[in-house]
Amino acid sequence: MTEPALKPLASRDNPFVKRLHALAHSARERRKLDETVLDGAHLVESALAAGVPLRALVVSETGLLREEHRRLLAAASAEVPRYRLGDALFAHVSPVDSPSGLLATIAMPASVPIDLADASLIVLDGVQDPGNLGSLLRTAAAAGIRHALLGEGCAQAWSPRALRAGMGAQFVVCIEEGCALLARLERYRGRCLATALREDARPLYELDLNGPVAWLFGAEGQGLSPALLARADRCVTIPMAAGIESLNVAAAAAVCLFEQARQRRTPTKP
Known part of the structure; x- marks a missing residue:
């Protein structure tokens, strides 16, 4: 050659x-x-x-x-x-x-509106750290999630740092940036789930995750905006060992998305 x-x-x-x-x-x-x-x-x-x-x-x-x-x-x-x-x-x-x-x-790839329909997806609200954002996209891609909505306060999905953390995920996940997240979710037919403490929160492993899910993830420290948290159909908690208060957003997303992937791959028992 x-x-x-x-x-x-x-x-x-x-x-x-x-x-x-x-x-x-x-x-x-x-x-x-x-x-x-x-x-x-x-x-x-x-x-x-x-x-x-x-x-x-x-x-x-x-x-x-x-x-x-x-x-x-x-x-x-x-x-x-x-x-x-x-x-x-x-x-x-x-x-x-x-x-x-x-x-x-x-x-710079164009941000094209995603046809959400019945797809599972991640919804990122104010994730400003490009490393975290890239890691979230990489986790989504690895778990079989192919759609991502990024709110206006998020880092650039195509910045060098986000690309490096994503390790190619940006090329397989359909990404819509600069979204008005609540408006985009108005007609979503699946469930919106958020990892947050709320009175009706249920442990992740008790939920049936076989249907379409929009996973709502917020920034480190601040979490989801009150309006987006209110949009969640249910809040979920991740069971952890005593003395551990929380996971960072990338780790929490990995647990949630791979639990959904596990349930979808596990045959339903008669």
């Missing part, structure tokens, strides 16, 4: 280098330029597998020594420009403290 041509870049003042740094570090610039950055071989491979067009590929001098990176550079369309940066310059544009050695840029 012919090695693709790599254009060397050596200056922070190069227009592409400036653009890449802006995309990696500024949510405002990502919105303005309508692009985002994929960090690392796994995300680049996930994008290629999902048929997402790459706009550019960037590899560091050290990253070019890795066979996996060279394979991905060769696998992308011939029209995709490819750049080689020295390690220090690559670290400057990298969105993470420990540079992976390979970056790609893609157009």
